[in-house]
Amino acid sequence: MVYTAEKLEKLFKGTARMRAGKEQYKNDAGYWDGGTCDWGANHSLKKDCETLAKAFNEIATLKEIKDQLKACNSNQEYEAKKANYIAKCDKILRGLQVQTSSTSSMFGICIIWSDQATNKDVISKINVYRNSITRLKGDLERETYQWVQELKALETEKNEIEKRMEENKKKASDKNINPVEKAILLQLIEDDSKKLKSNLEKQNKFANKLKFDPEKYTSDLLNSIKEAIKKGRKDKDNNNTKNNNSETNNPDNSNSEDNESGSDEVPPTTPNNNGDKKEDKSSDWFQENKQIILISTIASLIIFLLYSQKAKKPNYSYDY
Numbered sequence: 001m002v003y004t005a006e007k008l009e010k011l012f013k014g015t016a017r018m019r020a021g022k023e024q025y026k027n028d029a030g031y032w033d034g035g036t037c038d039w040g041a042n043h044s045l046k047k048d049c050e051t052l053a054k055a056f057n058e059i060a061t062l063k064e065i066k067d068q069l070k071a072c073n074s075n076q077e078y079e080a081k082k083a084n085y086i087a088k089c090d091k092i093l094r095g096l097q098v099q100t101s102s103t104s105s106m107f108g109i110c111i112i113w114s115d116q117a118t119n120k121d122v123i124s125k126i127n128v129y130r131n132s133i134t135r136l137k138g139d140l141e142r143e144t145y146q147w148v149q150e151l152k153a154l155e156t157e158k159n160e161i162e163k164r165m166e167e168n169k170k171k172a173s174d175k176n177i178n179p180v181e182k183a184i185l186l187q188l189i190e191d192d193s194k195k196l197k198s199n200l201e202k203q204n205k206f207a208n209k210l211k212f213d214p215e216k217y218t219s220d221l222l223n224s225i226k227e228a229i230k231k232g233r234k235d236k237d238n239n240n241t242k243n244n245n246s247e248t249n250n251p252d253n254s255n256s257e258d259n260e261s262g263s264d265e266v267p268p269t270t271p272n273n274n275g276d277k278k279e280d281k282s283s284d285w286f287q288e289n290k291q292i293i294l295i296s297t298i299a300s301l302i303i304f305l306l307y308s309q310k311a312k313k314p315n316y317s318y319d320y
Helices: 005-012 015-019 023-028 045-070 075-095 114-116 120-142 144-173 180-206 214-243 249-259 274-308
Strands: none
Touching: 005 214, 015 023, 015 114, 015 214, 045 075, 045 120, 045 144, 045 214, 075 120, 114 120, 114 214, 120 214, 144 180
């Protein structure tokens, strides 16, 4: 997902209604209406949304770490890219916090946003985000070029095995081949299918290496901030309603805030219930191993079909 200043500005512009008219927020000044604030750094909402979009899009590039390092052809190239990603992680960690100075908050945007980020749910999302990037940085620091070399060797071996299996399958399918030669080729196919399965199992050990899903963390954080803003706005509305002795149980009013900007909400990427987690784990296992399962099935089917070809009896005798 690519983040833009326009999308983020639309997502958070409603905050103005929560803070407007309150004496403690008078320094918001024209921040919500296209102008700047009076909190000390003259921030504007548009510029802050540009800063946030740039920061989140930079975080998104961390998803490419594994592929970028796999593409390295020398230890020197690997170490240079690795150092660049470690520096990027450090920069992100410095910006990904509730308050960065007396006049700024996350990534250097206006201190106004630290008021929203003090919500305990928002803080928990920021901490989860930071912990994930900290782990990624630690993994980067520990890894060497050796894993890239090992993975490339396994991929080369896999290609060679698949090529041999394909060639032997064509030979075994020849109508003029004698039974002895066919039996030898079928045995070679079976042996290679076992080697291929072992190879893929070894490659799967690299599946979770330097794995990072920034979109999930970013969407969770943005939704938490938005919910904190909506909650604060509802609390204000409820207090005003009580003071004015107005109706408090109108279902249309209670739903209006939730529906106001639903189309702009960043969709959550992961379920929260235990049942879904089990299903996700099962799905992850299948995704990581589906190639092995497919290869085993295909190899067995090839052997069965070739053995059965021209057979008259279950003992695999052949007609000539």
